[in-house]
Amino acid sequence: MSIKMKKKLILETGEIFHGEGFGAENDTLGEVVFNTGMTGYQEVVSDPSYFGQIICMTYPLIGNYGINRDDYESIEPAIKGLVVKELCDFPSNFRSQLSVQEFFEKKGLSGISGVDTRRLTKILRSSGTVKGKIVNADADEQQVLAELKSAVLPNNQVAAVSTKGTYASPGRGFKVVLVDFGSKNGILRELNRRDCDVTVVGHQISAEDILLLAPDGVMLTNGPGNPEDVGTAQEMIRGILGKVPIFGICLGHQLISLACGAKTFKLKFGHRGGNHPVLDLRTNKVIITSQNHGYAVDQESLKTTDLEETHIALNDRTNEGVRHKIHPCFSVQYHPEASPGPEDGNYLFDEFIEMMAEFRNREPRFENQDYRYA
Ligand SMILES: NC(=O)CC[C@H](N)C(=O)O
Numbered sequence: 059m060s061i062k063m064k065k066k067l068i069l070e071t072g073e074i075f076h077g078e079g080f081g082a083e084n085d086t087l088g089e090v091v092f093n094t095g096m097t098g099y100q101e102v103v104s105d106p107s108y109f110g111q112i113i114c115m116t117y118p119l120i121g122n123y124g125i126n127r128d129d130y131e132s133i134e135p136a137i138k139g140l141v142v143k144e145l146c147d148f149p150s151n152f153r154s155q156l157s158v159q160e161f162f163e164k165k166g167l168s169g170i171s172g173v174d175t176r177r178l179t180k181i182l183r184s185s186g187t188v189k190g191k192i193v194n195a196d197a198d199e200q201q202v203l204a205e206l207k208s209a210v211l212p213n214n215q216v217a218a219v220s221t222k223g224t225y226a227s228p229g230r231g232f233k234v235v236l237v238d239f240g241s242k243n244g245i246l247r248e249l250n251r252r253d254c255d256v257t258v259v260g261h262q263i264s265a266e267d268i269l270l271l272a273p274d275g276v277m278l279t280n281g282p283g284n285p286e287d288v289g290t291a292q293e294m295i296r297g298i299l300g301k302v303p304i305f306g307i308c309l310g311h312q313l314i315s316l317a318c319g320a321k322t323f324k325l326k327f328g329h330r331g332g333n334h335p336v337l338d339l340r341t342n343k344v345i346i347t348s349q350n351h352g353y354a355v356d357q358e359s360l361k362t363t364d365l366e367e368t369h370i371a372l373n374d375r376t377n378e379g380v381r382h383k384i385h386p387c388f389s390v391q392y393h394p395e396a397s398p399g400p401e402d403g404n405y406l407f408d409e410f411i412e413m414m415a416e417f418r419n420r421e422p423r424f425e426n427q428d429y430r431y432a
Pocket of ligand 1: 280
């Protein structure tokens, strides 16, 4: 889009925001959510957990350091659109390779700038997450509103972003099976940094197939949509629990909780940003975390399970982490891999490594020898 095209964002609740389009020219419909990160827009637009969503960045200037080759969290962005106040026309950074506008054009994504994002965020905070559509300025508003009211958001989101094949990301350390529900690259990067030998598998893998790979640990990743919609994952988790150490992040955390009998629910407007304070209940320390989730684990329902709560969000006291009381299995709702955001939670990857080491010492897989030390 070379000449700036007048566009508008219409919300299901009737509010209209005028602005200028950037990227692709097509209309786009999605769930409108807001992210409060001051930087990290490249990681946000390429995080597969945002599948089907139109993201409003609350920070008023986006694009000033461009798009670079290193900060993608996935190769193909899964978002539906981006809403910003001011989009920088001339990015300046030594790593910059493309502007946000160029990136959006190349990826066929639509965005709108010049929007009063503060007003939009206030609306989302009071009415909760709503559907919205970015359309040309002359589009018929009543027609778009009717379309928005009847629009049904897809419920097979994980299937759309999970890997279609199995692949390896080699290392010389612990063998980890990473179940990809729409994983951010950051999770793989943290495991590889610790020399893990990672096999990435699709979301429908069975417990039996995981155990056939004889891993030292299983990583359950982040991913989009409602955790209740993720088909066979709960059954798979119940099949590996106690047989291999498990670490879950975000959707992975919700799936572990569901598999153990807890419940999940949709938050009014979710947690998305890079400055969410979380209390670690074991150490009584507060860490600042990177977050992106619309659902949460119901704390009351945890009481009837073998999971204990380990972390809570300090903004609204909702659950942010659990640990299994009997088996080696823990998970967090926030993003310890950061990308974008603070790295305070990074120590959890070290705890996962320790958990795998302990489990290996405790339970040699073969009676007569442990082939790893042969
Ligand atoms: N980043 C994630 O894994 C998000 C999990 C889930 N889709 C939610 O919105 O709560």
